Amino acid sequence: MKIVVAGKGGVGKTTVSGTVSRALARAGHDVLALDADTNPMLGVSLGVGPEETDLLVAVRQGLETGETEHEQTTAGFVERFGRDAPDGVRLVVASRIERANPGCTCCGVSPESLLLELESDGKIIIGDLEAGIGTVMRLQEGQADVVLVVAQPTAKSLNIARRAVEMADDRGGRVIVIANRVRDDEDLAVIREAVGECEMVVVPDDAAIAQADREGRAAIDVDENSPGVKVLIELADRLASMAVPA
């Protein structure tokens, strides 16, 4: 099964991707977490640590400086540009480019084509997409079984979420809106109004998630029983029930 996570920068895409990945892995699934953001941070939310997360970027930059050899197969790509994260999650950084130097565009692999090429064969693949709507726009039918659109109660994030939902709907697959950092009914009302009558999961504003962000840890490691983390673990259960058993 392939899941992609989209939304404006800073809405909590990475927290959602990281926490759901960990929860799925704890439930016994084989999880491949694909960081497709040009500013890759998924490692932090998975719990591999901030500096370790930055090292993965350095490996990719090695391609541009010629220190790292190119990789032609997706299996080799997952092996060489990835690392293991807690609970057995495999993390792979597949960002398009970071440096100004022209040349290597990730061994010619775009996150979208990589999603298509990677075989799920029992695995659950979670793609943490680049902020904005470009990646959803380029998404082809069949590349994702589920699109999680993360939104928070701000006009800017909802502008993006609304368009991401429309585009994801057009491309088939199941769309679930993650209403993040919700404090009150008014927060929920503005999100509901923007995205309409679609499937929605409400993640309350959560002190444990804020603490995880401050400390550079996985939210699930800070407090797996906090209200926000619990909702994300339940979401993982719901997603797992959609996956074809291995």
Place this chain on the structure above:
Amino acid sequence: MRLAVVGKGGSGKSVVAATLARLLARRGHRVLALDSDTLPGLSISLGADVPDDAPLNAAAERNEKGRWHLVKGVGPARAVQRYATDAPDGVRLLQLGKTDKRGLAPNRASHNAFYQVIHRLGDVRSLDDWVILGDLPAGPRQTAFDWAPYARRFLLVVEPTWQSMLTARRIIRIAREQRDDAEFSLVVNKVTPEADVQRAEQFLGVPLLGTVPADDDVRAAERAGVALLDLAPDAPAVHAIERLADALDVRNIDRL
């Protein structure tokens, strides 16, 4: 004063940039705000209108070889004069244009015009005493692709979180690689009692210009999609951004 506001998505770049632009304008500075984000941001936080089609589309055309250039008779000065729009408090706003359903294609002329104009702003004598303040899209990408050539100082808006700090460090590295004269100032935003401001300062090795507290007024303005200054002119965050303006003014803005 020539500033580019940079940082991670959601760190509050646009709110800081917009509020700072309007406060500087209220102090009598002439302010040109540059919005190079294809997603809604600065214009909303300024309280300015977002036109459906970027006015700058009229400023560029393609020659037979497919190359974009500014239309005849339009240099950077005239482009700013003609195609910047009015924002509250007398701020002038030049917009790259927003992505819509049709993608980036309808605004290709605008993108090219914008890029050429910002690369030639230094030649525009009439803007010499203006404050030029650009709000860059999230992350390191535009910095890497040279979308802030006018900036003499990068204002790094950073939340006291690791993701935000790592992003800022990536931006600093890229900017330094391209521009050895680039200067940086740190603004730590959304500061709570638990936040460690000093850690951010030490981690980035950049002098702190000031902090902005976590503020429910900002949350309310962002929820409503209006300018902070219009919704809550007396908010703690506004006062904090006033102090940022003070700090920039004290440094003799013409040298920045």
